[in-house]
Amino acid sequence: MSLLFHGRETTPKVRKQSLWQRIRGGFTNHIRQILASLGELWRTPLASIMTIAVLGLSITLPSTLYILVKNSSQVTAGWGQAGEISLYLKEQTTLEQANGTLLSVRLMTEIADVELITAEQALLDFEAQSGLTNTLSYLDENPLPHVLVVTPKREHLAPTAAEHLLERLERLTHVDFGKLDIEWLKRLTAILSIASDIVWIIALLLCISVVLIIGNTIRLNILNQREEIIVMKLVGATDNFIRFPFLYTGIWYGLLGGLMAWFLVVFILWWIQSGIEALAELYQADFVLSGLDLTALTVILGLAVMLGLLGSYISVQKHIKEIEPK
Amino acid sequence: MIKFANVSKTYSGGQIALQKVNFEVKAGEMAFLTGHSGAGKSTILKLISLMERPSVGEVFINGHDLNQLRRKDIPYVRRDIGMIFQSHQLLMDRTVFDNVALPLVIEGYSRKHIVRRVSAALELVGLRNKQELSPKTLSGGEQQRVGIARAIVNNPPLLLADEPTGNLDPKLSLEIFHLFEQLNNRGMSIFIATHDLGLIARMKHRTLTLNQGRMIEDALQEDMFGVTTKLPGDMR
Numbered sequence: 001m002s003l004l005f006h007g008r009e010t011t012p013k014v015r016k017q018s019l020w021q022r023i024r025g026g027f028t029n030h031i032r033q034i035l036a037s038l039g040e041l042w043r044t045p046l047a048s049i050m051t052i053a054v055l056g057l058s059i060t061l062p063s064t065l066y067i068l069v070k071n072s073s074q075v076t077a078g079w080g081q082a083g084e085i086s087l088y089l090k091e092q093t094t095l096e097q098a099n100g101t102l103l104s105v106r107l108m109t110e111i112a113d114v115e116l117i118t119a120e121q122a123l124l125d126f127e128a129q130s131g132l133t134n135t136l137s138y139l140d141e142n143p144l145p146h147v148l149v150v151t152p153k154r155e156h157l158a159p160t161a162a163e164h165l166l167e168r169l170e171r172l173t174h175v176d177f178g179k180l181d182i183e184w185l186k187r188l189t190a191i192l193s194i195a196s197d198i199v200w201i202i203a204l205l206l207c208i209s210v211v212l213i214i215g216n217t218i219r220l221n222i223l224n225q226r227e228e229i230i231v232m233k234l235v236g237a238t239d240n241f242i243r244f245p246f247l248y249t250g251i252w253y254g255l256l257g258g259l260m261a262w263f264l265v266v267f268i269l270w271w272i273q274s275g276i277e278a279l280a281e282l283y284q285a286d287f288v289l290s291g292l293d294l295t296a297l298t299v300i301l302g303l304a305v306m307l308g309l310l311g312s313y314i315s316v317q318k319h320i321k322e323i324e325p326k
Numbered sequence: 327m328i329k330f331a332n333v334s335k336t337y338s339g340g341q342i343a344l345q346k347v348n349f350e351v352k353a354g355e356m357a358f359l360t361g362h363s364g365a366g367k368s369t370i371l372k373l374i375s376l377m378e379r380p381s382v383g384e385v386f387i388n389g390h391d392l393n394q395l396r397r398k399d400i401p402y403v404r405r406d407i408g409m410i411f412q413s414h415q416l417l418m419d420r421t422v423f424d425n426v427a428l429p430l431v432i433e434g435y436s437r438k439h440i441v442r443r444v445s446a447a448l449e450l451v452g453l454r455n456k457q458e459l460s461p462k463t464l465s466g467g468e469q470q471r472v473g474i475a476r477a478i479v480n481n482p483p484l485l486l487a488d489e490p491t492g493n494l495d496p497k498l499s500l501e502i503f504h505l506f507e508q509l510n511n512r513g514m515s516i517f518i519a520t521h522d523l524g525l526i527a528r529m530k531h532r533t534l535t536l537n538q539g540r541m542i543e544d545a546l547q548e549d550m551f552g553v554t555t556k557l558p559g560d561m562r
Contacts, residue, residue, distance in 0.1 A: 024434070026434060028434050028436065029434045032431070230415075231416075231417060231428070234404065234409055234415065235429045235476065236401045236404040236432055236433070237401060238401040238432075324377070325377050326372075326377060
């Protein structure tokens with residue numbers, strides 16, 4: 001009795017806690033609520049697993065597509081020869097003039113490398129590759145021009161930039177014309193761009209669905225605990241005190257869903273790795289599928305947690321205020 | 327502690343629940359509120375427990391004017407009112423200990439402090455040995471005592487009880503009323519709404535009587551069954 005009534009407040013004032021007591025109390029409550037919300041998931045394993053599975057699958061799809069698009073971009077980025085420009089010099093250009101043009105091109109900032117293939121060298125190569133040695137010996141003179149094979153720097157390999165560079169090179173004095181086969185590269189770039197857009201759209205739609213799924217799950221949780229919320233409000237719980245366990249539940253859903261998505265992505269990549277390696281071998285390419293690095297993992301988990309928090313926040317904001325003791 | 331000044335309450339739909347009600351319960355006082363069903367007892371309790379606001383007039387609870395109170399401050403004012411309900415309002419999926427500890431947990435007290443106070447409260451209501459049980463396994467009287475322990479565990483200056491003995495047998499009812507007297511003797515203000523005129527008759531405390539939303543009597547118990555105290559004109 002003495003303990004219970006120790007420090008009795010008989011004055012009609014709301015008891016005030018010191019700043020330290022409030023900080024300590026708030027911290028203690030948050031720890032309790034984090035653990036209690038995890039315990040709540042544990043107490044309803046089937047419902048929790050189903051919700052987490054839906055979230056995990058929803059996050060897995062865009063994550064996997066993102067990785068595939070990223071790998072495709074890496075592959076095409078490695079195709080530097082696709083951006084090579086062949087500059088055919090005018091027929092009467094001498095070797096000295098060709099070397100002068102070579103020097104001019106080499107000095108241009110957009111150029112990574114340039115190589116001169118003389119008319120003689122070109123003829124020898126043609127003879128070797130075509131097997132027409134005897135036939136070509138009947139020609140009076142070499143019909144082939146000197147050619148400069150220009151490799152632009154990486155930032156000028158994109159179709160539009162490469163076209164602009166070609167226009168500049170064609171204006172050089174001894175250049176007859178240049179050739180850049182970029183149509184197929186344009187198509188590939190367009191396809192990858194569309195694929196990337198589709199991935200983003202799918203990701204956006206699935207993110208919205210994740211928010212809605214978590215929001216609805218939290219709404220049901222709130223309605224199931226309606227009586228408990230009323231009792232808590234009657235004994236002095238603030239909206240924040242009631243709100244936080246549901247927010248933490250949303251965060252747990254997001255985190256566990258994100259982890260599941262990560263496991264699934266790793267599994268899917270492992271599954272298709274052998275097939276992709278076999279395909280790469282057919283093209284004599286040394287290609288290794290790159291998976292989720294630490295940054296990507298952090299992004300997936302962070303995004304999942306944010307979606308969980310957003311879904312639960314929307315639901316909590318709407319429903320907690322509506323429940324009042326009557 | 328509680329002050330009603332010319333309070334009227336009309337619900338949406340035009341139902342008049344209270345008409346110009348005036349009364350005051352001072353610190354350390356114990357008072358009963360009685361009246362027939364529909365007399366307005368529940369409305370007065372809802373006003374005191376901050377579930378409703380008056381349509382007209384002023385209600386002061388622990389010095390706070392309900393008309394001025396912001397929504398976000400309501401929980402803090404409620405922490406100074408211990409509430410006991412006829413339906414107990416216990417959380418059946420938690421233990422007796424957890425139910426009683428709830429107000430302290432909400433205020434963020436340490437585990438050690440909570441254990442000490444909950445044990446003391448359960449000791450007072452005679453349920454110390456049942457703290458690990460679920461309220462579902464307890465009788466109606468025991469559940470009511472759990473509700474009382476929860477209401478007093480954080481030592482509020484005001485205790486509000488709505489038909490606290492409504493579902494209990496006479497012997498248990500008397501025990502609970504004696505418990506209220508004990509608490510009152512320790513300085514707690516107590517306001518009890520009840521139909522149980524028999525019990526009221528056995529206790530010598532102030533009794534407020536409502537009829538059709540009007541306060542028709544404000545008398546000391548010893549007068550109720552003998553001489554009716556005449557209320558001042560502005561109190562009727």
